[in-house]
Amino acid sequence: MSNTNTPPGHRKRDTSQITGHEVLAGVVQVRQGSLKALLWQRARPPHPNRWALPGGRLGPDETVESSIRRQLAEKVDVRELTHVEQLAVFSSPGRVPDKRIVVTAFLGLIPCDTDPELPDDTAWHPVEALPETAFDHEEILLAGRERLRSKLSYTNIGFALAPPKFTVSELRDLYSAALGYRVSATNLQRVLSRRGALETTGETVAAGPSGGRPPALFRFTSRDLQITDRFAVLRPPG
Known part of the structure; x- marks a missing residue:
């Protein structure tokens, strides 16, 4: 028993x-x-x-x-x-x-x-x-939002938020919305380009009513998730 x-x-x-x-x-x-x-x-x-x-x-x-x-x-x-x-x-x-x-x-x-x-x-x-x-x-x-914010620092996951082609200002706005703080467009372009995640398409968009240089169009070099910098961390300014 x-x-x-x-x-x-x-x-x-x-x-x-x-x-x-x-x-x-x-x-x-x-x-x-x-x-x-x-x-x-x-x-x-x-x-x-x-x-x-x-x-x-x-x-x-x-x-x-x-x-x-x-x-x-x-x-x-x-x-x-x-x-x-x-x-x-x-x-x-x-x-x-x-x-x-x-x-x-x-x-x-x-x-x-x-x-x-x-x-x-x-x-x-x-x-x-x-x-x-x-x-x-x-x-x-x-928890999902924090995962996304973390991966924006060290991967190319921004491709999943962005259209196939975009200006750097448009990409900056996407990163800013996801991260919850303002991101510098110049720094974002420099960092992603240095990591090989971003490239120019050779195209531009029409200039606005005030004229000026037409903004260039960019794209991610891959639309599959890749680690671009294992030790990078994006932090709010200040």
Whole structure:
């Protein structure tokens, strides 16, 4: 006969609750000069009317990445992701009321020249001024923002926020919005060019009404994620 007694000082393990596995994505884009996140508004409990990250249950025949790409395409009509990466696993036992749900979270980036058509219950919200969110979704989203900010320092991940061609001023505005502070266009061009991440297209845009030298167009040398400087750190001025 097996011994079912619980050893002193130990809690008996509850095996009655099955652990579920979800995938969620913090999808961000620079829109109207600020970094914004894609959220949908819940209609049913728990947390009705709160805003949530897109995602859902992991299918039995899916990898976590194929699952999040499918769900973003099906649920919020987002197919134009230029970069997706696994962020972290969030497994706090109480993160979802009355259920045991482990989530694999992703960071997804959309270039600024893309405007996906969204369902009525889905909208873009400034990351700096989020509405009331469900569960631990704000924590997940802010972790994604910090991952993005970190990688802007030592990789070419800016390609995932930018259109195929851009002026240095336009790229400066994208970096400033993502980092949360003003970036020097001259320094940004110098650093990215020195690292081999940026090149001129040989084209210019039309000069403005005040005349002057037409701004040159640039592009990233690669639209795949690459480490360009392992020891670089971008910091706010001052």
